[in-house]
Amino acid sequence: MGKKTVLxxxxxxxxxxxxxxxxxxxxxxxxxxxxxTGTKRGCDTGGCGACTVIMDGEAVLACLTxxxxxxxxxxxxxxxxxxDGKLSPLQEAxxxxxxxxxxxxxxxxxMSATALLAEVPSPGREEIRRHLAGNxxxxxxxxxxxGAVESVAVxxxxxxx
Amino acid sequence: xxxPIFTHRQPADFAGVVSALTEGSGAKVLxxxxxxxVNMKHRIEMPETLVSLKKVADIRGISLEGDATxxxxxxxxxxIRQNSELERKFPALVQAAxxxxxxxxxxxxxxxxxxCQNTRCRFFNQxxxxxxxxxxxxxxxxxxxxxxxRKHTCFSTYSGDVAPALLVLDASLRITGPDGPREAPLSTLxxxxxxxxxxxxxxxxxxxxxxxxxxxxxxxxxxKFSLRGSIDFPIVGAAVWRGDGSVRAAYTGVDRAPVRxxxxxxxxxxxxxxxxxxxRGANLAHKAxxxxxxxxxxxxxxxxxxxxxxVKAMRDIx
Numbered sequence: 001m002g003k004k005t006v007l008x009x010x011x012x013x014x015x016x017x018x019x020x021x022x023x024x025x026x027x028x029x030x031x032x033x034x035x036x037t038g039t040k041r042g043c044d045t046g047g048c049g050a051c052t053v054i055m056d057g058e059a060v061l062a063c064l065t066x067x068x069x070x071x072x073x074x075x076x077x078x079x080x081x082x083x084d085g086k087l088s089p090l091q092e093a094x095x096x097x098x099x100x101x102x103x104x105x106x107x108x109x110x111m112s113a114t115a116l117l118a119e120v121p122s123p124g125r126e127e128i129r130r131h132l133a134g135n136x137x138x139x140x141x142x143x144x145x146x147g148a149v150e151s152v153a154v155x156x157x158x159x160x161x
Numbered sequence: 162x163x164x165p166i167f168t169h170r171q172p173a174d175f176a177g178v179v180s181a182l183t184e185g186s187g188a189k190v191l192x193x194x195x196x197x198x199v200n201m202k203h204r205i206e207m208p209e210t211l212v213s214l215k216k217v218a219d220i221r222g223i224s225l226e227g228d229a230t231x232x233x234x235x236x237x238x239x240x241i242r243q244n245s246e247l248e249r250k251f252p253a254l255v256q257a258a259x260x261x262x263x264x265x266x267x268x269x270x271x272x273x274x275x276x277c278q279n280t281r282c283r284f285f286n287q288x289x290x291x292x293x294x295x296x297x298x299x300x301x302x303x304x305x306x307x308x309x310x311r312k313h314t315c316f317s318t319y320s321g322d323v324a325p326a327l328l329v330l331d332a333s334l335r336i337t338g339p340d341g342p343r344e345a346p347l348s349t350l351x352x353x354x355x356x357x358x359x360x361x362x363x364x365x366x367x368x369x370x371x372x373x374x375x376x377x378x379x380x381x382x383x384x385k386f387s388l389r390g391s392i393d394f395p396i397v398g399a400a401v402w403r404g405d406g407s408v409r410a411a412y413t414g415v416d417r418a419p420v421r422x423x424x425x426x427x428x429x430x431x432x433x434x435x436x437x438x439x440x441r442g443a444n445l446a447h448k449a450x451x452x453x454x455x456x457x458x459x460x461x462x463x464x465x466x467x468x469x470x471x472v473k474a475m476r477d478i479x
Contacts, residue, residue, distance in 0.1 A: 022169035022211070025198075044162045045199045047392065049265065058239075058268045064198045065269070066191075068169050069215055112265070133391035134263020 007071045011036065012080030018067065026070045027051045027062035030077060038078035038107050042136070049135030052108040053077050059115035078107035081114065090114055090152050097148035101139030109135045113149045122153050162202040162288075168210045174218055175337045175368060181212040183339060183364035188212055190366050192235055192274035195266050200279055204289040205301055212366075214271075220368055223247065228374025231335075234273025234367045238323075242267060251372060253381035253400045257326035260385045263392045273367040275323045276334075276350065280358045280417060281394060282308060282317035282455040300356050308453045315355030316417060316453035320394040324351075324419035325411035326383045329402035330376040338365030351418030358417060379404020380478040384470045396458050399446075399470035403478055406431050408442070410471055415450035415463055422449040425471070439475055443468030 009016045011034055018033040027044075030036045030053070042050030044063045051062040054076040081088040087095070090110055100106050109132060116123055116131045123131065128149050129142075137145060170181040170188075182188045188210035191197060200206040214220055214235045221235040223244055230250065232241065238258040241247055248255045261267055261275060284298045284307045297303030300315045308316045324347065332347045338361075347370070352360045361367070381402040387393035398413040408429040410422040424445040432438045446467040452460045 021166065023164035023166050025164065028163075045202060046195055046262075046266065049263065052265060059265055060269050061195070061265050064194050066169065066194070066198075066211075066213075068171075069191075069194075069213060116264075130391070131264050134265055 005068075007067060009034070009067065009070055009075060010073065011075045012077060020067050022066065022068055024067045025063055026053070026055075026065040026067050026075070029067040029070075030062060030075075036077050036079050040104055040107055042104070042108075047134075047136075048105070048108070049112060050105055050108040052111040052135065054111055054115050057115065057118065059112045076111070076114075078110060081110065088114070090117065090149065093148040093151050094145070097144045097151065099140065099144040099148040101137075105135060105137045105139075109137070109145055113152075117149070117152060123149075125150055128153070164198065164201050165204065165207045167201075167208055169213065170210060171213045171216050173216050175220075178212055178214070178217060178366055179337060179339055179364050181210065182366065185209055190214060190273075190277075193237070193266075193270035194274075195262065195270045196274060196278040203285075203287065205285055206279065214273075214366075226371075228377075230372040230374075230377075232272055232370045232372070234369055235271045238267040238270045238272065238275065239264070241272060250377035251326070251330055251381060253326040253329060253383040253402065254323065254372075256383040257322040257385075257398070257400065260383065260387075260395075260398075261322050266392070272323065272370055275321050276327070276347070276370070277359050277361070277367060278319075278321050280315075280317035280355050281320045282315075282355070283457065284308065284455075285317070306355075308455050316451075316455060317355035317358075318414060318453065318455040319351065319358060319416065319418050320398075320414050321419065322383070322385060322395060322398050322413060325398055325400035325413045326381070327370060327372070328411035328419055328421055329381060329400045329409040330372050331409075332370050332372045332376075334367050335369040335371060336361065336365050337368050338362055342368070344371065348421065353416070353418045355417040376402070382474040382478045384474040384477075386466055386470060396456065397463050397466040397470060399467065399474055401471060401474040401478065403434075403475070408434070408475070410442075410446065412446070412450060412467055415447075415452050415467060417451075420449045422446050422467075422471075424448045434475065434479060439472050440468075443471050446471050 016034045040050040042048035046061045046064045189208035191211040191213045221233045241258040383400045385395045385398040395414040402409040413419045425442045429442045447464040
C-alpha cells in the first residue's frame with residue numbers, strides 16, 4: 001500500500017473513516033483528521049510523552065505509531081475518559097491536586113497513568129514514578145502529578161495511606 | 162515533522178516478509194518503530210518500503226526448546242520485562258530491557274528491533290535543518306566522518322541496551338531470508354562499521370533469539386550509566402556473566418558495535434575474584450573498544466566507566 005486509502009479507526013468507541021497515506025502517524029490522524037486535538041504534539045520523536053494514547057490497553061506514543069498500523073485496534077484518547085460529562089477519577093484528582101499548570105502535558109500524563117491503573121490498580125509511588133518517566137512536564141514539576149495518581153491508587157486500596 | 166513517503170506492506174508470514182523485502186530496493190522491516198520512525202522523521206533513513214511485522218505469525222512469544230529459551234523477534238521489551246522465568250534465569254536480559262527508554266518505548270519496542278537499531282552520533286541524530294549547518298557526514302550521504310575527520314568511514318556508536326546482555330549469555334539469532342532460515346551467533350549481526358552497522362543480507366530479517374540453557378547456570382547483571390535516570394540511551398552499558406569458573410563481559414555505547422571484552426575475560430578466566438583481580442580485569446576493559454567522541458562525553462570518561470561498571474556489576478552478583 002503506497003497511496004492514500006480509507007482507514008477505519010476505532011477511537012473512543014466510535015468509528016472514524018480516515019483517508020490517509022502510509023506515512024501518516026496516528027497522532028496526525030487523531031489531530032488533523034478526527035479533529036481530536038486533546039492528544040498533543042510535543043517533540044514528535046517519542047521523547048516527551050505528550051502524544052500518549054491507549055491502544056488495546058497499552059499506553060503508546062501516537063507520534064511513533066503509523067495510522068495504518070492502528071486499524072483494528074481499540075484507541076482511547078483523553079476525550080474518551082469523561083463519561084456523560086463527568087471527568088474520570090484520575091482527571092478529577094489532577095484538578096484537585098493542582099497537577100496542571102499550562103496543561104499541555106496533562107493528556108499524556110493522564111493517559112499514561114490511566115493505562116498504569118488499569119494494569120496495576122494500586123501501584124506504589126516508585127512504580128508510578130517509573131511508569132510516568134517519559135512524560136515530561138516543564139511547568140509544575142512532578143510532585144503534584146505523582147500525588148494525584150497516588151491519591152487514586154490509594155482510594156483503590158480502600159483509603160489507606 | 163512528517164514522515165517521508167513510503168510504501169507500507171503488512172505480510173502475514175515469514176515468506177511474505179522475505180518477498181516484500183526483496184521487491185524493489187530499499188525496503189526495511191518495521192517492528193516497534195521507536196528507532197526507525199524517529200530516524201525517518203529526521204531524514205537519516207528513508208526506505209522506500211516498510212514491511213510491518215505486526216501481523217506476521219509465529220514471531221512473538223517466549224518458549225522453551227529443550228533447555229534453550231527462544232524469544233520471538235517481535236516480542237516486546239515489556240513482555241520480556243514482565244516474564245518471571247526470564248528474570249530468574251537471565252537477569253541481565255530483563256535489566257537491559259527495563260532500562261530501554263520509557264515504559265511506552267518498552268511496550269512498543271521489540272527485541273529484534275532493539276538489536277537491529279541504528280548507530281548514533283551527535284552529528285546526525287539531529288533534525289534535517291540542524292544538519293544543514295555543516296556538510297553532511299558520511300552516514301547521511303556526505304563524505305566525511307566529522308567525529309574523526311576522515312573520509313568514507315563512520316564511527317557512530319551502537320547504543321542498544323539489550324545486545325550486551327545477550328552477548329554474555331552467548332545468544333544466537335534465527336534469521337530468515339531468500340535462502341531460507343539460518344542460525345548465527347549474535348556477534349555476527351554487527352559489522353563493526355557505523356554506516357551499515359547490521360550485516361543482514363538483502364531480504365533477511367531476524368525471527369528469533371535463542372539463549373542456550375547453559376547460560377542459566379551462571380549469574381548475570383546489566384549496569385547502565387546514562388545522563389538521565391530514564392528515557393535515555395546509555396553513555397556506557399555493561400553486561401557481565403559469571404559461571405563455570407569464567408567471566409564474560411560485554412559493552413554498549415563504546416564502539417560501532419556491541420563488544421565482548423575478550424582481554425578482560427582471558428585475564429579473569431579461572432581466577433579467584435578478589436578486589437585485586439577485578440581491578441586488573443577492569444583496567445583491561447577498554448581494550449575491547451575503539452571509543453570515538455560521538456557524544457558530549459569525553460573518550461577518557463567512557464574508558465574509565467567501562468571498568469567502573471564492570472566492577473559494580475560483578476560485585477552485585479558476587
